[in-house]
Amino acid sequence: MAARSRSKTIPLLVLLISILCLYFPVKTTAAVDMLYVTLKWPGTLYESGQCCMPTTGPPAEDFLIDDIKTYDSVTGQFVKNCNPSCRFSINLMQDLITDLYSYWSDLNCPCNNGLQNWKNTWCTYGNCSKLSQHDYFQAALNMSTRANLVEVFKVNGIEPSTSTSYKLRDIQTALMANLGLSTQVECVKSGFLLWERTLLSKINICVSANGKYPINCPFDQEKVTCNDDVWIYPFSSNKLKPCRWAAGSGDHIDMVTEKNLAM
Numbered sequence: 001m002a003a004r005s006r007s008k009t010i011p012l013l014v015l016l017i018s019i020l021c022l023y024f025p026v027k028t029t030a031a032v033d034m035l036y037v038t039l040k041w042p043g044t045l046y047e048s049g050q051c052c053m054p055t056t057g058p059p060a061e062d063f064l065i066d067d068i069k070t071y072d073s074v075t076g077q078f079v080k081n082c083n084p085s086c087r088f089s090i091n092l093m094q095d096l097i098t099d100l101y102s103y104w105s106d107l108n109c110p111c112n113n114g115l116q117n118w119k120n121t122w123c124t125y126g127n128c129s130k131l132s133q134h135d136y137f138q139a140a141l142n143m144s145t146r147a148n149l150v151e152v153f154k155v156n157g158i159e160p161s162t163s164t165s166y167k168l169r170d171i172q173t174a175l176m177a178n179l180g181l182s183t184q185v186e187c188v189k190s191g192f193l194l195w196e197r198t199l200l201s202k203i204n205i206c207v208s209a210n211g212k213y214p215i216n217c218p219f220d221q222e223k224v225t226c227n228d229d230v231w232i233y234p235f236s237s238n239k240l241k242p243c244r245w246a247a248g249s250g251d252h253i254d255m256v257t258e259k260n261l262a263m
């Protein structure tokens with residue numbers, strides 16, 4: 001009798017422990033061992049919807065930073081929202097601000113200064129990293145400089161165009177030469193049926209946890225979002241919808257403070 005009830009108890013215990021293990025260690029042992037930088041092509045952004053001129057002036061006519069995420073390759077998950085009392089301060093980034101305006105601006109409408117976007121990125125992901133707020137943003141900026149995508153594509157004969165498409169594998173070869181196996185290409189569809197095209201939308205780069213080096217992505221290459229033929233439409237910042245109240249402030253950059261950025 002006793003043996004029998006014990007043999008029932010053990011599986012129950014195992015079940016209970018498994019459930020506990022499933023719930024808790026994932027949260028408590030999440031360790032960020034990789035950063036994931038996403039660069040977006042504004043020509044495609046523009047093509048797939050309305051884009052507004054940032055209140056801080058025109059962005060670079062280049063790939064822009066979309067975000068930088070924190071990833072744990074042991075659990076295979078992005079690590080998010082680590083501290084509900086996360087704090088973001090623009091004052092910590094004075095030396096980066098002109099680069100942030102150029103390379104990490106928010107083209108969403110209504111026209112805005114990008115602050116909310118930076119804050120979301122920091123408090124959703126950055127706060128889970130091992131880096132300070134300043135270094136987290138600098139790591140993304142550094143990686144976009146390192147990737148040098150427009151130049152690298154150009155050297156390989158890949159230039160934005162409305163009349164020529166490029167082979168996905170040529171795009172990948174160009175990326176591989178500069179960044180090894182650290183990149184993933186994403187496209188979005190445009191048009192339909194015979195007119196359907198896939199437009200290059202994002203280049204993701206797997207980066208070491210200290211933000212310094214591109215590393216091989218630990219997960220499989222491409223979610224297949226690009227056709228064999230990929231379009232890269234030109235982008236020019238004068239296509240961006242201006243906001244009346246930003247007129248005249250386009251050419252100079254005001255001293256940033258929490259107060260004037262919060263407006």
Ligand SMILES: *[C@@H]1O[C@H](CO)[C@@H](O)[C@H](O)[C@H]1NC(C)=O
Nearest residue numbers: 083085086087127129130131
């Ligand atoms: C995340 O936010 C908490 C609360 O503000 C802070 O104590 C911690 O140092 C932050 N982590 C990083 C990596 O800055």
Ligand SMILES: *[C@@H]1O[C@H](CO)[C@@H](O)[C@H](O)[C@H]1NC(C)=O
Nearest residue numbers: 135136138139142210211212
């Ligand atoms: C970014 O690059 C600069 C200049 O090379 C370097 O001094 C800095 O440490 C880098 N920042 C990070 C977070 O890697």
